[in-house]
Amino acid sequence: MSAVYALRREVFVIEQGVPEELEVDEDDKIAAHLAAFSDGRVIGTLRILRNERTAKIGRMAVSAPSRKEGIGRELMEFAAAAASRDGAEEIVLAAQFTAREFYRKFGYIEEGAAFDDAGILHVMMRKEF
Ligand SMILES: CC(C)(COP(=O)(O)OP(=O)(O)OC[C@H]1O[C@@H](n2cnc3c(N)ncnc32)[C@H](O)[C@@H]1OP(=O)(O)O)[C@@H](O)C(=O)NCCC(=O)NCCS
Numbered sequence: 001m002s003a004v005y006a007l008r009r010e011v012f013v014i015e016q017g018v019p020e021e022l023e024v025d026e027d028d029k030i031a032a033h034l035a036a037f038s039d040g041r042v043i044g045t046l047r048i049l050r051n052e053r054t055a056k057i058g059r060m061a062v063s064a065p066s067r068k069e070g071i072g073r074e075l076m077e078f079a080a081a082a083a084s085r086d087g088a089e090e091i092v093l094a095a096q097f098t099a100r101e102f103y104r105k106f107g108y109i110e111e112g113a114a115f116d117d118a119g120i121l122h123v124m125m126r127k128e129f
Pocket residue numbers: 011059060061062063066067068069070071072073074094095096098099100101102105
């Protein structure tokens with residue numbers, strides 16, 4: 001988990017300017033965390049939170065030098081398969097505006113108005129199984 005938090009810090013706090021005190025939260029204690037490894041290093045991560053019929057994906061991050069190599073796709077596909085296997089009927093996520101196209105590729109559809117979270121414009125997206 002320390003390597004997962006280090007990657008999230010690198011991507012969200014250092015690269016994107018998210019306030020450090022918001023990056024790790026109470027949900028981290030109860031989430032399932034996925035990590036993608038290369039040569040023993042964590043190069044990608046996301047977390048899954050379950051609430052009744054809904055799974056929520058968050059903290060999706062791939063290290064900058066490893067982007068556009070399919071790591072994000074593998075994590076998203078693994079997470080959807082795991083959530084479906086666990087009986088979830090849908091997945092929701094708060095997408096950064098700039099990442100909407102990434103999530104659309106996996107069947108997520110935007111809903112509702114855009115909102116600010118930690119200084120970054122987001123929109124909710126949903127995928128039903
Ligand atoms: C968004 C992010 C997770 C994508 O990870 P990645 O490993 O580069 O994604 P992949 O290589 O698996 O890409 C899968 C597909 O999405 C596309 N894609 C990747 N990032 C994209 C983006 N920002 N916008 C649009 N399309 C994108 C890829 O071109 C690829 O398309 P293809 O399958 O048609 O070739 C990564 O860029 C990242 O960590 N960004 C910084 C953190 C962030 O913004 N997280 C999202 C928080 S909501």
